Amino acid sequence: MPEPQYGDPDREYQLSATESDVMVAGGESYNGWTYNGEYPGPEIRAVEGERVRVTIENDLPEETTIHWHGMVLDGDNAMDGVPGVTQTAIEPGEEFVYEFDAEPAGTHWYHSHVGLQLDRELLGPLIIEERNPHIEYDTEATLVLDEYLPTEPRVETSSGTGGGMGGMGGMGGSGFPDAPPAEGTLINGRLPDDPTPVDVEEGSRIRLRLINAAAAATYEIGIGDHELVVTHTDGPAVEPVSVDTLEIGPGERYDAVVEARSPGTWPIRVRPVNKSTSAGRALLDYDQSTGDVTEGEIGSRQLRLSDLHAIDDLDEYRGEPDRTIDLTLSGGMMGGDGDEWTIGGQAYPDADPISIEEGEHVRFRMANRSPMRHPMHLHGHHFVVGDALKDTVIVPGHMGEITIDFVADNPGTWFFHCHHLYHMETGMAREIPYEQ
Template structure:
């Protein structure tokens, strides 16, 4: 059943950090049915868009990056940056296999920018990583990104220049299935984001001004609990809490609030449903530094996709979504009323983001108070619950293995984050050859969760395909394997924006 929603050059480390800081300077102002899921031609090796750009007319989209003024709630106006005069940026919606041509114009004040198509295995020159796949689009300039929109799924687009993502340069990208994997009557896209009212600042400045560099004890430790308050407009703050109900620790920016589709919880976005409908929710987290636990009042959620890839349906009361991750869920609209969807930080240190699910005809009903029961008990989604409905690559010995320790946030250097003991862009590339089976093993030596994202590829982790995977803090481990079948120079990094900016990234280079 169709959805009812309408289409709405390598740098050195000093240059890398300088370009990011320069980019900040101008900001100081102001139970579903699945079908056709096991076909052999859906094998993982065939998933990424390796084919030439499709023939025929392209879907033309224009994005203009520039200053915007948006109302997040009555009396709360954010003067920031966005696309096409709005935040989040406009939804881009195309059909699987359609050719997409996006012209990006840079109207930002005095800084370059790029656009990255997060999760879509685009040709390498289209990936939007400054200093790796392209030079930044200069002020007043434009560039064209063109690629085949495949495979289907929930994705996002965002700037990959400096810390620009945390000023609102982001938006949802939906590639609709040619043959839907899930039946539903209505669809809504929910973009979860952390709102930073002032210019984003590197960790080095947050630590210096906020005295927040106690990463040795960090989130979840004694110091994290003692110092879990907002440190004001200038400094960062520490958190306590965890991933998949675990624990984390470290310094984060002084966010003013958490938003769903650009609305703060005091004036939440509302979504209408009708009793008896199957409602598909596309949950997208492009945020700078926040991992959420998501639950819905009065309803359970059936997970059908992760990072755009279809999975066997699994019904849960809550799920955890890290920066860069996406989950599609189906909600059975069988409990009329007005219900909250709540996205709480895993640390529990901020007022949760909220949206409202309102049944048609419930105009006079009041919103149910309190946190959904799913945040206080019930079944939590685990990665081990996820089973791909696509044919996965056969397991076998890898041709190449990388063993990477994720480290940083220590007391003597709280603003340095590394992978394998090296910080980008000075880190040596991870070299692979086309056709190889590559394995990456990661161990987290830090107090903070790290959502690790690989550009240009889907990888197998456990029994599922993803492009972003959370690595739990305090000696947590995660592994994935991928087939090196998309030649180029690809970014691999932590999707905590501030860890990335502080060096937690590597290049995967085909040789």
């Protein structure tokens, strides 16, 4: 494992991973694991290019780590937070110092990368401010989307039929290893009967930073009588595109500007896709509103991957790749054992590393041979998919295919995995090592 390198930080934060009571509505709470007793955890914020130091103390009864989801960590592979790959896990009673450069700018997040700890609520927002934003806005709000799972997380084997592209159900017989059923949808840790308010003034422009921190659910988001002007995905900027709704998979982030032109109190609706779990909501609450909630209508224009066009120059990702790797995603009864999910027919940790070399333009062609969506996440890099830069992309179920291109310009051992936590935990991951 690489040796950590430390410098002179511009920002310093202190986190403590602890057992805490998590309040999700008035009078309703459950025992979870949190950072500093908060859920979501404390916001970590910096300006792009600054050096950030975070000291984490482990007060949990088991080992832990933190992954900085979205950070490139150029030259800082030891800070990536993957236990047994980039660091030794932090034992109970011990602490570890993470330090990294705040880049790229955008909406990111941090979370445990040990076992199923993400589904115990060990997560928080990581916001890197642009020095020169390409959009104008007056205020901002971060919305962290998650599932309400008040019981201890565990891998279950689904049975029966159904599930579809993003469902929780299996295919009958032995079924699929999967997440336990959630009991609802949380926005900033709140259930819909005690929603988070998002305050706006009429005539202003608010930037919503949307983070899907769920272990398994893909969500559809919309606001009655308001457009979402999508401006960023997974951090990097895109040409603004107006839609009524967008889908966001586990690990993905979107920024959207909303123009406050319809006074009142409007639900920000967050609906799990292809699942029976109840929806969540926050409230877009105008100044001078009476507090009466107006449901309103949500239009039918949904964001498509083809709508996203990066602001950054993508020339280095264009042309024929130096290396093309075909990866089949499968699991359950669809080309794999009933108790694991696989990439290329292999289940982690027994899977072979994916071999590439520094400086190569690499192309992954992913073919999904299972009925379920797989949000695939690459550590330490952004990749081009379509005409956008992302670090997480949903590969649709039922023979869906997605191709991504990246440049191997950040030597180290990097993790590539499905961000459906229970798929990753039962094998859908690979290591990508390459040296300088």
